[in-house]
Amino acid sequence: MPLCDLTSLAKALPRAWQSTILGRVGPARVKLLRMDEMAYGEEVHDYNEALLVISGRMMLEVAGQPVTVEAGHLYLVEAGVAHTVLAGSHGSLVIIDVAPEPLTACLP
Template sequence: MSLFDLHAIANGLPAAWNSTVLGSVGSANIKLLRMDQMPYGEEVHDYDEALLVVSGQMMLEIAGQALCVEASQMYIAEAGVPHAVLAGSHGCLVIVDL
């Protein structure tokens, strides 16, 4: 079993929006990144993606609708659904590729 200090790891990453893989469970990767107020362009995946905000907040745009995901909340971006991160997002984010 491994213990991770998520904030320390995120703050130690060389750049915002560059994730690091913490581990995997089955075929799911568990990644961590730091958000820095800057937007992140639209993405579409062929798998579901769980977005868990550990601290701060993430502003998402899903199908033209803005959604604020606060610390301790999780949003699951379903496969095939375009999503983008809007400016103002900040803090620590865990991503699980399902």
């Protein structure tokens, strides 16, 4: 498996907000996308989603509440929970999709 420079790969993606699958780990898909300043409409998935900001910042609205995810931070979205990306989000994002099961909170 080659070493991946996620920031360079994200910058080279042809369109913002269109993810590309980097690989699979068991049942999980590991995806990469480039965010721009535009909002991205509400989504609800039938799978859990881990959102890891590699660079920049992602501003979300999750179940009606604002959430800011900074570079180096991970946000877990449980299956069935509505979430929207707010305008002003930018940078690179890794998304890990996995079959629905209860999420484990981040350890301190």
